[in-house]
Amino acid sequence: MQEQKTAVKNAAIIYSGGLDSTTLLYEMQHRIALAITFDYGSNHAGREMACAKENCRRLGIEHIVVELDFFRRYIRSSLTSGSDAIPEGTYDDDNMRSTVVPFRNGIMLSIACGIAEDRGLESVFIANHGGDHAIYPDCRSEFVKAMDAAMRAGTYMGVRLEAPYTDISKADIVKRGAAIGVDFAHTYSCYKGGGHHCGRCGTCRERKEAFAMAGVPDPTVYDN
Amino acid sequence: MQEQKTAVKNAAIIYSGGLDSTTLLYEMQHRIALAITFDYGSNHAGREMACAKENCRRLGIEHIVVELDFFRRYIRSSLTSGSDAIPEGTYDDDNMRSTVVPFRNGIMLSIACGIAEDRGLESVFIANHGGDHAIYPDCRSEFVKAMDAAMRAGTYMGVRLEAPYTDISKADIVKRGAAIGVDFAHTYSCYKGGGHHCGRCGTCRERKEAFAMAGVPDPTVYDN
Numbered sequence: 001m002q003e004q005k006t007a008v009k010n011a012a013i014i015y016s017g018g019l020d021s022t023t024l025l026y027e028m029q030h031r032i033a034l035a036i037t038f039d040y041g042s043n044h045a046g047r048e049m050a051c052a053k054e055n056c057r058r059l060g061i062e063h064i065v066v067e068l069d070f071f072r073r074y075i076r077s078s079l080t081s082g083s084d085a086i087p088e089g090t091y092d093d094d095n096m097r098s099t100v101v102p103f104r105n106g107i108m109l110s111i112a113c114g115i116a117e118d119r120g121l122e123s124v125f126i127a128n129h130g131g132d133h134a135i136y137p138d139c140r141s142e143f144v145k146a147m148d149a150a151m152r153a154g155t156y157m158g159v160r161l162e163a164p165y166t167d168i169s170k171a172d173i174v175k176r177g178a179a180i181g182v183d184f185a186h187t188y189s190c191y192k193g194g195g196h197h198c199g200r201c202g203t204c205r206e207r208k209e210a211f212a213m214a215g216v217p218d219p220t221v222y223d224n
Numbered sequence: 225m226q227e228q229k230t231a232v233k234n235a236a237i238i239y240s241g242g243l244d245s246t247t248l249l250y251e252m253q254h255r256i257a258l259a260i261t262f263d264y265g266s267n268h269a270g271r272e273m274a275c276a277k278e279n280c281r282r283l284g285i286e287h288i289v290v291e292l293d294f295f296r297r298y299i300r301s302s303l304t305s306g307s308d309a310i311p312e313g314t315y316d317d318d319n320m321r322s323t324v325v326p327f328r329n330g331i332m333l334s335i336a337c338g339i340a341e342d343r344g345l346e347s348v349f350i351a352n353h354g355g356d357h358a359i360y361p362d363c364r365s366e367f368v369k370a371m372d373a374a375m376r377a378g379t380y381m382g383v384r385l386e387a388p389y390t391d392i393s394k395a396d397i398v399k400r401g402a403a404i405g406v407d408f409a410h411t412y413s414c415y416k417g418g419g420h421h422c423g424r425c426g427t428c429r430e431r432k433e434a435f436a437m438a439g440v441p442d443p444t445v446y447d448n
Contacts, residue, residue, distance in 0.1 A: 074288070074290065075339060075342045076342055102338040102341035102342050102379065104338070106337060106374060107337075110330040111294065114325075114327035114331055115298045115326075117326035118299045118326050138379070140377065143374060146373035146374035149374075150371040153362075154329065155362070
C-alpha cells in the first residue's frame with residue numbers, strides 16, 4: 001500500500017503555511033512529493049514558515065525554502081516593508097492594494113516549475129482562491145490558464161499548473177479543510193507577523209469571516 | 225529632443241551581454257529604460273556581465289544585476305556546473321541538451337515582469353531566436369505567446385512580452401546588428417567562460433556560423 005501511494009507522488013506545491021495552502025497540502029498529500037516555501041522577505045515569513053515546516057513534518061513531505069532576496073531590493077510592497085506599513089481594514093478595500101507584490105504568483109510558479117522539471121515532477125499546485133481575485137490579478141482564472149499554457153509549452157515534460165481553489169471562496173476552503181481534519185491552529189495568515197494574529201489587518205478579517213461563513217469553530221488566537 | 229526620447233522609454237530588457245541581446249539592446253535603445261542581467265551562476269556570467277555593463281554605459285541605460293542563488297542549489301544544468309561540464313560539438317547535437325536550464329526564460333521573464341510593473345514599465349524585451357527552438361522549449365513561439373498572456377493577465381498594467389527575434393535566425397541577428405553598428409567585439413557567447421571564446425563549444429560554433437552565414441566579418445578572438 002505504501003509503495004502504491006509513493007508511486008503517484010508527482011507534484012510540487014507552493015506552500016506558505018497559511019490556511020489555504022495548508023488545506024491544499026493535506027487534500028493533495030497523496031500526490032505531493034515536494035513543498036516549496038518562498039521567502040521573499042514578507043513581514044509574516046517567520047511565523048508562516050514555522051507552520052509550513054511543522055505540517056510537512058507531520059505529513060512526511062520534503063520541504064524546501066527558496067530565498068528570493070531580489071524582492072526587497074527591486075519589487076516594492078507594504079508586505080515586505082515592515083508591519084507598520086500593513087493597512088488595517090477589510091480585505092477588499094483599496095488600501096489592501098499596497099500589499100500587492102507585483103507578479104508574485106508568476107514568479108513563484110516559474111521557479112517552482114523549473115524545480116519540478118529538474119526533479120521530474122509533473123505538476124505544480126497553488127492555492128489561490130476566488131476571494132483573491134478582486135485585488136490580485138495573478139490569482140485570477142485568466143492568469144492561471146495562461147501560466148499553465150506557458151509552463152506546459154516551456155518545459156520538456158509539459159509541467160502542469162493545478163489551482164483547484166481558483167473558483168471557490170476561502171469559506172469553502174475552511175469547509176474542505178475541516179472535513180479532512182486540517183489542524184487550522186497550525187496555519188498562519190496575519191500580514192503583520194506578530195506572535196498572535198492581530199485580528200485587524202485585511203487577511204485576519206478575511207480569515208475570521210471565512211470560519212464564520214463556513215460555520216466552523218475558529219481555533220485562532222487573535223490579539224483583539 | 226532628449227525629453228521626447230525619454231518619454232517613450234517604457235520597457236525593460238533581459239540582457240545577458242551576449243550577441244543576441246546586445247543587438248536587441250541597440251535596436252530598441254530608444255524604448256529601453258532598464259536592462260536586467262540575471263546572474264544564475266552560469267560559467268560565463270563574469271565575461272558576459274562585463275560586456276553587459278560596458279554596453280549599457282555606452283548607451284546610458286540603467287543596468288541592474290539580479291542574483292538568483294537558488295539556481296545552483298535547486299535547478300541543475302551543465303551551464304552552472306563548471307566549464308568542464310560543457311560539451312563540445314554543434315549547437316543542435318543531443319549533448320547540448322545538458323546545457324538546458326529548466327524554464328530559465330520563464331523564471332527570468334516573471335521576475336523582469338514584476339520589476340517592470342514596480343517601475344511602471346509596459347514591456348519586457350527578450351532576445352530568444354529561431355535557432356534556439358530545437359533544444360530550448362522556453363524559446364519557442366508557443367511559449368512566448370502563452371507567457372505574454374500570463375504577464376498581461378497577471379499584472380495591473382498588463383505588462384507585455386516582446387520577443388522580436390523569435391522567428392529569425394542568429395545570422396539574421398548578426399545582419400541587423402551590423403546594419404546599426406553594434407560592436408560585436410563587446411559581446412560574449414562562450415559557455416566555457418574563458419578569457420577568449422573557446423571556439424569549440426556549441427555556442428561558439430553557432431556564433432562563428434552566424435557571422436559566416438550573414439557575410440559579416442567576425443571580430444571574435446577564438447582560442448583555436
